[in-house]
Amino acid sequence: MRGPARSAAQFFPATLTIPHLQEAAASCTGCDLYQRATQTVFGEGAFQATVVFVGEQPGDQEDQAGHPFVGPAGKILDKALTEAGIARRDVYVTNAVKHFKWEPQGKRRKHKKPSAAEIAACRPWLEAEVQVVQPRVVVCLGVTAAQSVFGKVVRVNELRGRPWSTPMAQTVFVTAHPSAILRHPEAAQREEEYRRFVEDLKRIRRFLQAEAA
Structure with a gap:
């Protein structure tokens, strides 16, 4: 018989x-x-942010530093936010799973x-973050974040480019998750995917501007 x-x-x-x-x-x-992570890596940023960005999980550098999006993917996110006209200090960044899973x-x-069980077990933290911050928009960076937010398995390319409830x-x-951009072996493809990522962020900024008008 299984336990609870x-x-x-x-x-x-x-x-x-949030504190x-x-x-x-x-x-x-x-x-x-x-059991194998260095520490919990919780979300950080503006407590009343307009936008909450949700990634998959902390990476190696995040696990050691105790802060989300401080590694290579975080640098891509910072650069893209700047190009899209979104200030990092005005957003809240977190992950669907708060501990680094590695081999x-x-x-x-x-x-x-x-x-899926680990995503589901950690989902209440994300629900609470969204409930407290009350952003106007939640942005899922990659499939794991989307699975947590939507509560089911989804495909990024089928959902990309328009708002959902x-x-x-x-x-x-x-x-896409910024780390997915980095994984492309060819520089031209990395640049193409990065441009697409920036366009997604610009679309979100325009959506927020239209809502506020």
Whole structure:
């Protein structure tokens, strides 16, 4: 007989604020990923942000630093936000899964995609972040983020380029994860995918401007 499903929800603080959630998440054992991760990497940014960006999980550098999007993918995101006219200080960045999942590759720690059960176990943290921040738009960076926000398996290319409504957030956009841009072996293809990513961000900025008009 199986035991009760584990979830982040059992670690929630009495008061839902970002600082309280960050503190509570530091001791989360809602799935097994905490056992091999250095630390919980919770979301950061403007507590009343207009836009919340959701990635997959912390990478190696994020796991060591304790902050989201500070590695190579974070640099791509920062550059694209600047080109799109969106200030990083005005957004909130987080991940669908708060612990780094990895497997050894020589002396390196190679990123490993989180499972559906791990995404589901960590989903309450993301729900709480969106509930507290109350952004006008949630942006899913990649398929794992979209799976968490939509609550089901989805395809990025089928959702990309237009706003959607989900139970977690009223307005959701889906685009590629910056790390996917970096994985393309050819420079021309990386540049093409980066341009497409910037255009997605510009579309989000225009959407917000039209809503505010």
